[in-house]
Amino acid sequence: MMRKTSLVLLSVAAGAAATLFLTQPRSALVGSTARAASSDTYRQLNLFGDVFERVRSDYVEKPDDSKLVETAISGMLTGLDPHSSYMDAKSFRDMQVQTRGEFGGLGIEVTMEDGLIKVVSPIDETPASKAGIMANDIISYLDDEAVQGLTLNQAVEKMRGPVNTKIKLKIIRKGQDKPIEVTLVRDNIRVRSVRARVESDDIAYIRITTFNEQTTEGLKREMANLTTQIGPDKIKGYILDMRNNPGGLLEEAVSVSDAFLDRGEIVSTRGRNAEETQRRTAKPGDLAKGKPVIVLINGGSASASEIVAGALQDHKRATLLGSRSFGKGSVQTIIPLGSGNGALRLTTARYFTPSGKSIQAKGIIPDIEVLQDVPDELKSKTDTKGEASLRGHLKAEGQEETGSQSYVPPDAKNDKALKMAADLLHGIKQTTSAPAPTDKASNKAAN
Numbered sequence: 001m002m003r004k005t006s007l008v009l010l011s012v013a014a015g016a017a018a019t020l021f022l023t024q025p026r027s028a029l030v031g032s033t034a035r036a037a038s039s040d041t042y043r044q045l046n047l048f049g050d051v052f053e054r055v056r057s058d059y060v061e062k063p064d065d066s067k068l069v070e071t072a073i074s075g076m077l078t079g080l081d082p083h084s085s086y087m088d089a090k091s092f093r094d095m096q097v098q099t100r101g102e103f104g105g106l107g108i109e110v111t112m113e114d115g116l117i118k119v120v121s122p123i124d125e126t127p128a129s130k131a132g133i134m135a136n137d138i139i140s141y142l143d144d145e146a147v148q149g150l151t152l153n154q155a156v157e158k159m160r161g162p163v164n165t166k167i168k169l170k171i172i173r174k175g176q177d178k179p180i181e182v183t184l185v186r187d188n189i190r191v192r193s194v195r196a197r198v199e200s201d202d203i204a205y206i207r208i209t210t211f212n213e214q215t216t217e218g219l220k221r222e223m224a225n226l227t228t229q230i231g232p233d234k235i236k237g238y239i240l241d242m243r244n245n246p247g248g249l250l251e252e253a254v255s256v257s258d259a260f261l262d263r264g265e266i267v268s269t270r271g272r273n274a275e276e277t278q279r280r281t282a283k284p285g286d287l288a289k290g291k292p293v294i295v296l297i298n299g300g301s302a303s304a305s306e307i308v309a310g311a312l313q314d315h316k317r318a319t320l321l322g323s324r325s326f327g328k329g330s331v332q333t334i335i336p337l338g339s340g341n342g343a344l345r346l347t348t349a350r351y352f353t354p355s356g357k358s359i360q361a362k363g364i365i366p367d368i369e370v371l372q373d374v375p376d377e378l379k380s381k382t383d384t385k386g387e388a389s390l391r392g393h394l395k396a397e398g399q400e401e402t403g404s405q406s407y408v409p410p411d412a413k414n415d416k417a418l419k420m421a422a423d424l425l426h427g428i429k430q431t432t433s434a435p436a437p438t439d440k441a442s443n444k445a446a447n
Contacts, residue, residue, distance in 0.1 A: 048072070077346075082390040083332050084347045092336070092343040097160075099249055101191040101212030105160040106167070106184050108133060112152040116140055116172075123192065127184040133171065140179065141170035161186050193248075194218030196226055200422050202234050207241040208256070211248030211304040216255040223259075223287050237292035237425040239418070240308075243322060243408050247303025250331060250351075254280045257311040259287045260318070266311045268356075269331050269349040276349065293318040294421040297366060299384035299404030302326035309364050310353035319424065320366040321417050324404040327387035329360030330394055350394065361388040361396035363404065370417040374407050382407035 052072070055063060070088060077084040087095060097103045107126020110117050117139040122129040140147055142158050150158075159167065163186055171180040193215045199205040204226040208215060227235065240260075247253075250269075257266045261282035268279045295318045297309050306325050312318035331349040336342075352358050363386060374382050387393050388400040409415045 079392060081330065081347050081392050081394050083328075083330060083345070085345045086342065087345060088342040089340050095334070095343075095345075099212050101193060101214035103160055103189055103191075104163040104165075104186045105189040106186060107189045108159075110139070110152070110156065110159075112155075113138070115148050117147050117152070117155050123189065126189055127187050131182050131184055133169075133182070134173065136174065138172040139169055140172050141168075143168050163188050190214055192218065194222050196222035198226065198229055199239060199418075200426070202230055202236045203239060203422055203425055204230065204235055204237070205239045205241065205418075208245055208305070210245060211252040211256070213249065213252070215248070215252045216259070219256055219259060220287065232289070235291055237294065238288050239294050239296065239421045239425070240312075240318070241296045241418075242301050242305040242309065243296050243298040243417075244300030244406060245302070245305040246300065247305055247328065250304065250307070253304035253307040257308045258282045260293055260312060261315060262286050264315055265354040267307050267354070268352045270352065271349040292425055294424060295320050296417050296421065297322045297325045297364065298408070298417075299323055299326060299363075299386065299406035301364075302328040302387075306359055306364055307351060307353075310357070310359060313364065313367070314354040314357075319368065320364065321368045321370050321421055321424075322366050323369060323371065323406075324365050324386075324401060325359070325363040326384060326404070327359055327361050327363035327396075327401065329358050329362075329387075347394070358397050360394055361386070361400040362398070363387075363401055368420070370420055371405055372407050372409055372416055373414070374405075378407065 052068065055068065056065065070086065073086045077086070106128045107123040108128040109120040109123065111120055112118070119128075119133060119135055119137040119139065121135050122133045139155075142155065145158075147155055161167070165186050166183055167186065168181060168183045171182065173180055191210075191212060191214065193210045193212050194206065194208050196204065196206045204223065206219065206222055206226075208219070223238075238260075250267075254266050262284055263282055266280045266282055268277060270277045293312065295309050295312055297305065297320055301309065301322075302325065306328065309318075309320055309325065313320050329350055329352075330347050331351055332345050333348040335344040335346060337344060350358055350360055353364075372382075382405060383403055384406045386402045386404060388396065388402040412418060
């Protein structure tokens with residue numbers, strides 16, 4: 001059975017699969033205990049079978065057997081934790097698309113507005129941008145089928161499809177008297193999980209929105225571009241923005257951390273048995289060449305983003321600014337269940353930062369807390385309750401923490417955390433006990 005390890009946030013649907021483990025008995029006592037437990041398990045399975053047959057025969061309407069089984073499997077993990085779940089075949093395919101970060105499609109970011117699809121932004125060098133589709137365009141028809149009445153997910157699914165296949169869009173554009181009709185040919189689209197820009201003329205700002213298979217490649221590409229734009233000797237430092245990043249693949253979190261570290265442990269994962277402990281360590285080579293790094297986190301930073309923040313903080317390679325992170329300190333393993341049967345997402349381990357801290361239901365505390373000014377109408381909607389608020393969450397080691405600000409101002413000029421990060425990199429003194437990062441040969445930023 002193939003396994004792929006990933007970190008997933010807020011997957012609150014539950015599911016399960018039964019797995020048989022065969023081991024040699026360590027003693028006669030252990031063997032008899034195991035046999036007794038097995039006997040109890042089979043009695044419970046017989047009870048399940050009895051209930052299943054009674055539902056099939058006596059329910060007021062004839063039930064769908066496959067739906068009954070899927071519902072039973074999904075319910076099996078409900079009492080374990082919020083992140084273990086059963087994925088049917090479609091959900092499994094969707095998850096694979098999300099983690100791969102590429103798919104056959106048109107290359108537009110969209111949202112739903114008044115029952116229609118509104119274009120947020122076309123992605124550069126994609127069929128949508130080449131066809132002249134613009135932000136704020138309204139898509140009203142897909143292949144002569146009205147969008148009105150479809151959910152956002154249904155519309156997105158219709159726009160995706162095999163590479164080199166066609167789809168016709170009818171577009172309503174402000175200022176145009178008649179709808180615009182365009183026919184696009186789907187192409188391979190890569191989701192941009194990393195975006196970057198030059199901040200204050202001499203700072204490399206990098207925003208990571210998720211951790212998919214494209215993230216490390218995107219980080220390296222953007223760091224190289226920023227170095228060329230600014231000049232390697234002029235860069236004051238890096239701002240790594242992982243606010244509201246819900247996480248993703250464990251391996252990508254490790255490689256992103258490794259990009260800024262020369263040596264040392266990045267993260268350890270520990271399962272039920274001690275022999276299952278795994279440690280990931282950094283390889284020589286710091287892409288930032290020892291320049292100071294400031295990491296922005298908040299209450300929406302979870303899972304893989306917490307691994308990166310925790311590793312850089314523990315090694316004193318970065319200064320963390322913002323608010324306490326979400327606190328998801330568990331690892332989920334994706335276990336395919338055979339052709340057409342979907343997959344199991346099962347919590348198999350906790351992860352620990354290099355110093356041995358578990359952030360489960362606690363989160364990572366930034367070195368410098370920065371709270372944003374929130375508009376009155378949004379004050380009740382800008383805090384996350386965190387992992388500790390989720391029903392059935394794995395308990396913390398010690399005191400649990402809930403609630404943290406997750407608001408990020410849409411206009412950069414109102415972003416207090418971003419401004420403080422830039423000031424620190426420029427050496428402007430702040431009213432805080434934490435010193436500003438300095439560019440030293442030690443390859444570490446002051447904490």
